[in-house]
Amino acid sequence: xxxxxxxxxxxxxxxxxxxxxxxxxxxxxxxxxxxxxxxxxxxxxxxxxxxx
Amino acid sequence: xxxxxxxxxxxxxxxxxxxxxxxxxxxxxxxxxxxxxxxxxxxxxxxxxxxxxxxxxxxxxxxxxxxxxxxxxxxxxxxxxxxxxxxxxxxxxxxxxxxxxxxxxxxxxxxxxxxxxxxxxxxxxxxxxxxxxxxxxxxxxxxxxxxxxxxxxxxxxxxxxxxxxxxxxxxxxxxxxxxxxxxxxxxxxxxxxxxxxxxxxxxxxxxxxxxxxxxxxxxxxxxxxxxxxxxxxxxxxxxxxxxxxxxxxxxxxxxxxxxxxxxxxxxxxxxxxxxxxxxxxxxxxxxxxxxx
Numbered sequence: 603x604x605x606x607x608x609x610x611x612x613x614x615x616x617x618x619x620x621x622x623x624x625x626x627x628x629x630x631x632x633x634x635x636x637x638x639x640x641x642x643x644x645x646x647x648x649x650x651x652x653x654x
Numbered sequence: 655x656x657x658x659x660x661x662x663x664x665x666x667x668x669x670x671x672x673x674x675x676x677x678x679x680x681x682x683x684x685x686x687x688x689x690x691x692x693x694x695x696x697x698x699x700x701x702x703x704x705x706x707x708x709x710x711x712x713x714x715x716x717x718x719x720x721x722x723x724x725x726x727x728x729x730x731x732x733x734x735x736x737x738x739x740x741x742x743x744x745x746x747x748x749x750x751x752x753x754x755x756x757x758x759x760x761x762x763x764x765x766x767x768x769x770x771x772x773x774x775x776x777x778x779x780x781x782x783x784x785x786x787x788x789x790x791x792x793x794x795x796x797x798x799x800x801x802x803x804x805x806x807x808x809x810x811x812x813x814x815x816x817x818x819x820x821x822x823x824x825x826x827x828x829x830x831x832x833x834x835x836x837x838x839x840x841x842x843x844x845x846x847x848x849x850x851x852x853x854x855x856x857x858x859x860x861x862x863x864x865x866x867x868x869x870x871x872x873x874x875x876x877x878x879x880x881x882x883x884x885x886x887x888x889x890x891x892x893x894x895x896x897x898x899x900x901x902x903x904x905x906x907x908x909x910x911x912x913x914x915x916x917x918x919x920x921x922x923x924x925x926x927x928x929x930x931x932x933x934x935x936x937x938x939x940x941x942x943x944x945x946x
Contacts, residue, residue, distance in 0.1 A: 618655045621660050621663045628667035628671065632670050634674070635677050639681050646686045646687075646688055646689070
């Protein structure tokens, strides 16, 4: 896996690290969403998993 | 890394971002049901408290209105009684008003008659005043005539006095001549006879002596006050007694005294005793008369 672009059959392609970064970004987005939802639940209902 | 894996990574990332955006948007815009629940609970409690207060206030107001109603009922009953009394009073007042109106009409008629009578009297007074003025003028005229007649009478009286003096002189001369004639005729035993004048003698005018008539009032003494020399008699103005009259008091054929009347009533008179004798004093029952 090279950080630079790879040339496959004469075409320029992105390196694999880029997809890793995209995947990490997706993970961060999901994590931030989960944290935001947890914060809102705790702020509004004083609990995260129980039904008040 | 295969192409499929890459595509899946890209799709996963895009879908994750999309779904997370939807979730974040939903959670951010979701309602706070707990807060709403608490608000509703608070509102419910507040409403219950208000309802309780309203019930308490309603009870108080009901009691107050009940008391007020009782009071108003009693006032209505009182006012109804007063209304009845006022109706009766109004009837009485209306009757009095009618009576007063009748009186007013009667008085108005009387006043109209009074005014008419006053007008008649005023006219009569004017006529009387005119008559008085006319009579005063006539009186002035008569006074002038009287003065002229008095002057003429005085002149004639002076002439009469002068003629009387002449007559006296003539009578004296006549008596002297008669004496002389008697002296001349006595020696021959004759006397002169009074000659009758051819012309009848005129008599001198003399005032007519007024004819008198006795009053002839008679009565009795009612009471005597010797201390003040007063006596009351049994006749008064009804019988013709007047102040200043003199009554003679007699007892049988004896004269007692006189009474000079000073005050006269209808059936009685009072006078002063005069010419009282010590031996014969007047007493009640003695006869009185104006003429002896």
